[in-house]
Amino acid sequence: MEKVVFGRNIKEIGDWAFDFCLSLKTVVFPDSLTTIGASAFSNCTMLKEIILPNGLKTLDGSSFFSCTALEKVIIPEGLETISGWAFESCVRLKEITIPKGVKNVEMEAFLDC
Numbered sequence: 001m002e003k004v005v006f007g008r009n010i011k012e013i014g015d016w017a018f019d020f021c022l023s024l025k026t027v028v029f030p031d032s033l034t035t036i037g038a039s040a041f042s043n044c045t046m047l048k049e050i051i052l053p054n055g056l057k058t059l060d061g062s063s064f065f066s067c068t069a070l071e072k073v074i075i076p077e078g079l080e081t082i083s084g085w086a087f088e089s090c091v092r093l094k095e096i097t098i099p100k101g102v103k104n105v106e107m108e109a110f111l112d113c
Contacts, residue, residue, distance in 0.1 A: 001048075006030050013040045015060070021026070028058065029053040036063045038083075045069055052076050061085050061106075068092060077101045084107045 003026040004018070015037035018024060024044045031101055035058040042049065042065040049072045050064065056079050063069060063109070066089040073087065073096045084106040085094060093113045098105070 001024065004028070006033065008032055011035065012043065013037055015039060016042070019043055029056075031055045033059065036060060039063055039065060042066055045055065049074070050074070054078060059083055059086055066087060071098070075099060075102065077112065080104065082106060084108055085111060089113060 001021060002023055005028040008030045009032055011032055012035040016091050017040045020043045022045055025046045031053045032055055033053045034055055041060045042062055043112040047067045048069050051074045054076045056076050057081055059079060061083040062085045064087050065085055068091055069093050070090045071094045075098050076112045077099045079102055081104040086109045088108060088111040090113050
C-alpha cells in the first residue's frame with residue numbers, strides 16, 4: 001500500500017493502525033480527524049511528508065516513531081501537545097512547522113532526529 005486516503009468522517013486513527021506499513025508513501029488526512037493514536041504510523045519507512053489536519057487535537061506518543069524517510073511535518077494550529085517520542089528516530093526530518101497554539105512539547109518528542 002503506497003497511499004492512504006481517509007474518508008471525511010474519520011475522527012480517530014487507532015494505536016498501531018499502520019505500524020510497519022513499509023511501502024506507505026502518502027497519507028491524506030481529513031479535517032474531521034481529531035486523534036492519531038500511539039504508534040499509528042511507526043516504522044513507515046517510506047513516508048516523506050506529513051501535513052496534519054486542522055481538526056487534530058491529539059497526537060499520541062510514538063505516532064510517527066522511526067519514520068526514517070520523513071523530511072517535513074506541518075502541524076495545525078489546533079494541536080496543543082506533541083506527545084513524547086512522537087517523532088523519535090525520524091533521522092531525515094529537515095523541516096517542522098510548530099504553530100503558536102502548541103503549548104506542550106513532551107519529553108523526547110524529537111529524540112534522535
